[in-house]
Amino acid sequence: MRLTDLLERLEYEVVQGSEKAEVTELTNDSRKVVPGSAFVCISGAVSDGHAYVKEVAEKGAKAVIVEKQVEAPDGVTVIHVDDTRYALALMSAAYFGYPAEQLKVIGITGTKGKTTTTYMVKSILEGVGHKVGLIGTIETLIGGKAIPASNTTPESFTIHKYFKEMVDAGCDCVVMEVSSQGLMLHRTAGIEFEIGIFTNLGEDHIGPNEHKDFEDYKRCKGILFTQCRLGIANVDDRWFEDVFRNATCRTETFGFSEKADLRATDVEHISRPGYLGVKYHVSGLMDFDVEIDIPGEFSVYNSLTAIAVCRHFDVPAEEIKKALKVAKVKGRIEMVKVSDDFTLMIDYAHNAMSLESLLATLRDYDPGRLVTVFGCGGNRSRTRRFEMGEVSGKLADFTVITSDNPRFEEPQAIIDDIITGIERTDGKYTAICDRKEAIRYAIENGRPGDVIILAGKGHETYQEIKGVKYDMDDRVLIAEVLEEQGAHVR
Known part of the structure; x- marks a missing residue:
């Protein structure tokens, strides 16, 4: 050429x-x-x-x-x-023949909720016959092929390569996570999004290698809404108007507020051992009841976002309800059935904001105890460790501090920083450096009504130590612990 x-x-x-x-x-x-x-x-x-x-x-x-x-x-x-x-x-885009122009591209940006929402949208649209590609934090999905992700939003060349493969595989839509970094670094430049979605904004990703300050973070999020036909926004988020200040697209809103075009009302928590969920009524632009097998207010927001998107694809309410009931995301409030007495889940919560949100949500279900098992990554901000320790100390009934990805740091030094944070509170804790042994401790000491959260790793299947990634998956560790106890994951 x-x-x-x-x-x-x-x-x-x-x-x-x-x-x-x-x-x-x-x-x-x-x-x-x-x-x-x-x-x-x-x-x-x-x-x-x-x-x-x-x-x-x-x-x-x-x-x-x-x-x-x-x-x-x-x-x-x-x-x-x-x-x-x-x-x-x-x-x-030119090199691959402008494949984005042959797809309806749906982009989701926000601090939280991007990953879960992409899978919900994919599930709903595929339920009515669309063939949907996905690009996100966990993986890229093209037909039957799954490609593990290294960045939430890949480099632009890779994005268009994936788009071309999706077109060749017969996809007519793609739903993708669009990070603020991706927007700042022009990874999605030139793509005209059919729909852009704003979930929420929190003070994360601020630092020397990310955004210089919160204003820059907000500005970068807003770029998406200068390159889409329709913007769908969480009207309840305090930064909604700032993010959409320079928007050039049509705008619709969702949320709990009376101002929202699509609203969630009559929210009800569903709880039984090994299961947590939520149901609510959708009103405004649509009118029906929905139940999902993922707990909490943020699950209402995520599913409401997916409904707001799929409404524009004329998906019937019954199909939306059916798809939401089975939509699951690896490592995002992923329930693992290990006991009839208590609930165990795996979640990617790896900073203070996400851990606080998760624990506050689970507290609404009146658990016997909230127990957290988590560590923090090495060669990252020490402040995050203090903050996560403090959050768990305040909101959990018991904390098991363990190792995550120590990278080039000593695991015990990271644990000591988390302890510094937790000792700012009255929270009870123990520290067990070996992650498998920490999980064993949590399971063996589970009480009736407990909700135990294995936080931080989520979908990850490795532990990074001294520059080497070793196989380590919380699901596998749970299964090994149960097998050694003579029990099995159910």
Whole structure:
């Protein structure tokens, strides 16, 4: 293909060579350059692609796309653009033949609820015959293929590669999580979303390698609503108006508020050993009762979001109810039946905000005790450890502190930080570094009516220690503990 074909939706300047050059591949990874490649120089947090111009030229690169001044050998075309990340997004779309334009793309952004909502939307739409791709925190799903995720929102080249595979697999829709980082780094630039959804906003992802402050976080969330036809928003969230300040799309709302276009009323908690759920009435733009096998107010919000989306695909109420009843997400309030006396669940809650929300929700079910089992990741903010310890100390009846992904830190040092937080409260706790033994302790000491939460790992199936990922899955650890007790997961 000609380089001009890849650049057709971009403003650019030809610094050297010709934009009519024939190219064979597009990449931003110098290791993947082959003869004839167009190489996009990305200025990353770890390395700068502009430093690899000489190397990729030696490998046979035909063109380099830059945002800085570089020196390239004769015979290599140099194209200057204002932002190479933005250029990579639009060039990737062109490279794969603009597959997003053959799909109805649904994007979900927010601090919490993205993952669960994507699976709910997928479940509902597939129930009425749509073939739906999914891109998110846990995995990408294309037909029968599951690809484990490394980022919530992949790099733009990967997104369009997945879109192309979805089109080839017969998909007509894709539902994807759109992170603030993904928006900030132009990973979704150039995609026209059929529907964009805003779930909520909390003070997370603020730091040197993420967003410089909360204002920047809000601004980046709002980018989605400048590139979608319809925006659907949680009207109850205090930051809703800020996020939608520069929106260019039509807007609908959902929530508990009387102002919401789609409202949840008459919420009722359902509880029995090994099972927690919720039911409520949908009113406003639709009118029916719904019950889901996931507890709490945030589950009402997630399911209401999915209903608000699927209404635009003319899905009948009965089909929505049926799909929501069976929608499950690995590692998101995932019930594991181990006893007739108490409830055990696995959840991805890995920061103070998500743990506090989860524990406050479960408290509404009047458990005998709330018991948490969790650790914190190494080489991450120590503040998170203090905060999670304090939250668990205040809201749980008992805490079992253990190891998560220690990475390059000593597990005991991380545990000590969590203890510092929990000792700011009157909370009772024990510390057991080995995660399997911590789970064993929680199960063996479970009491009638208890709700035990294994938090932090969720869908993850590994533990990262000293740069190596070892197999470790909370579900497998539970099964091993039960087998050693002579019992089985039910």
